[in-house]
Amino acid sequence: MNMHKLKLLAGSALVGVVLAATPVAAANPGTPTWQPKVSERLVKLPPAYMKKSLDRDFARSALGQAVQDIEREIALKTQTLADLQRATEQADGDVLIELKHQFLAEKRGYLDLMQQKQDMQRKQVATRHRVLEKLLAKLNRKSGGLNPARQKLVDQQSAARQRFNASASKVDMNLFAEQDLPESKYSREYGKNLQAIQSLVAAIKSHPMNSQGALDGDDISKPEYVRRMVADAEAELALIDQESQILGFMAKIVALDAMVLSEEIADSDYADSDVTEPNDITNVVNLFVNN
Amino acid sequence: MSFHTKLRHLAIAAAAAASIALVSTTPANAGSVENLERERAMVLQAILMPDLGPDERVSKIGASQRRLIDLERIVLRDDSLTGRATPAVRKAFANYDLTFLMHAATEKKMLLVDNWFTAMGLTTQSIMATRTGPR
Numbered sequence: 232m233n234m235h236k237l238k239l240l241a242g243s244a245l246v247g248v249v250l251a252a253t254p255v256a257a258a259n260p261g262t263p264t265w266q267p268k269v270s271e272r273l274v275k276l277p278p279a280y281m282k283k284s285l286d287r288d289f290a291r292s293a294l295g296q297a298v299q300d301i302e303r304e305i306a307l308k309t310q311t312l313a314d315l316q317r318a319t320e321q322a323d324g325d326v327l328i329e330l331k332h333q334f335l336a337e338k339r340g341y342l343d344l345m346q347q348k349q350d351m352q353r354k355q356v357a358t359r360h361r362v363l364e365k366l367l368a369k370l371n372r373k374s375g376g377l378n379p380a381r382q383k384l385v386d387q388q389s390a391a392r393q394r395f396n397a398s399a400s401k402v403d404m405n406l407f408a409e410q411d412l413p414e415s416k417y418s419r420e421y422g423k424n425l426q427a428i429q430s431l432v433a434a435i436k437s438h439p440m441n442s443q444g445a446l447d448g449d450d451i452s453k454p455e456y457v458r459r460m461v462a463d464a465e466a467e468l469a470l471i472d473q474e475s476q477i478l479g480f481m482a483k484i485v486a487l488d489a490m491v492l493s494e495e496i497a498d499s500d501y502a503d504s505d506v507t508e509p510n511d512i513t514n515v516v517n518l519f520v521n522n
Numbered sequence: 523m524s525f526h527t528k529l530r531h532l533a534i535a536a537a538a539a540a541s542i543a544l545v546s547t548t549p550a551n552a553g554s555v556e557n558l559e560r561e562r563a564m565v566l567q568a569i570l571m572p573d574l575g576p577d578e579r580v581s582k583i584g585a586s587q588r589r590l591i592d593l594e595r596i597v598l599r600d601d602s603l604t605g606r607a608t609p610a611v612r613k614a615f616a617n618y619d620l621t622f623l624m625h626a627a628t629e630k631k632m633l634l635v636d637n638w639f640t641a642m643g644l645t646t647q648s649i650m651a652t653r654t655g656p657r
Contacts, residue, residue, distance in 0.1 A: 395598045
């Protein structure tokens, strides 16, 4: 067995053993991070803008940059794999074995990169999930958190306003038409301002920046939007876990391929060697019988 | 003007507009309930003052009616009072008939005075049924 083949054999076996033993290795502790803050500004932003703000913050972070870098590396590695596959189809003999070995090594490199990318993605989505949970808690604290006494007051205020709105025109009719009371300055100005406010509210409602809270055609509240974003983040995490399983299976296939390659190399080496077939005693029986 | 300068100007304009929007949503009528209470107290004083003659009483109550309507409406439309659980606000919304005297009375087609007495549970029968005695 020549030295080169021995090296290839050892390399293939090592690739197989490493991949089979650790299909999904632990994340490197030195990986870059993303640490967004749940600021008051974020809470006040329109829902869709909130998402964009988080995305932009991530893209500017060290983790975001690292994900972009690794995406580029993966694209290059994919190209290398495609080139090697094409070259393997046309090669034979020792070159074929050499190319097969390179192909396996590059596959392993690709899986390593994918694993790093998945770790980073998991980190990103988990951070986003955590931020959104905090944001939701903050929004809930702002909008809700009513104790029974405050809730009672809010109910009474709501009932009073309903009663007033239901009877306001009747009261106006009675006071101004029947009792001939002069209309006050407040009453006149209020009516005028109300029209202006209504037209402005309509303009705000139809403003594209404001209507970005709509999701799947539904006009939803900010806490509801954030709740859906939390659910999306959870779904993303589940998908990353599934992709990690796919990566594990890919690693297993590479390990099996490596074992096949090492077997092929060992077989061909054995065939080329001077090792003789074991002698069968029946072959020499004639030498003894015919004398 | 460079792209970055334009972008900065746009960001400043957006921030300025946002701060105006925030300022405009701050409560403008922080003392609306207190104002209504003062006017309401004056009307009740006119109702209960024993040394007022009937004409003078009617004229005093009539003079307050217009202001009372406006002040009641200011309180009912004041969004800044929503959920503000101060004693004054809690008391004001605890009984519509006693706080929003003019609106409750007009709604029931009653005089302001009659509406107040009814809301307080003071009817002719109940007053006639009272007896003097030690407290």
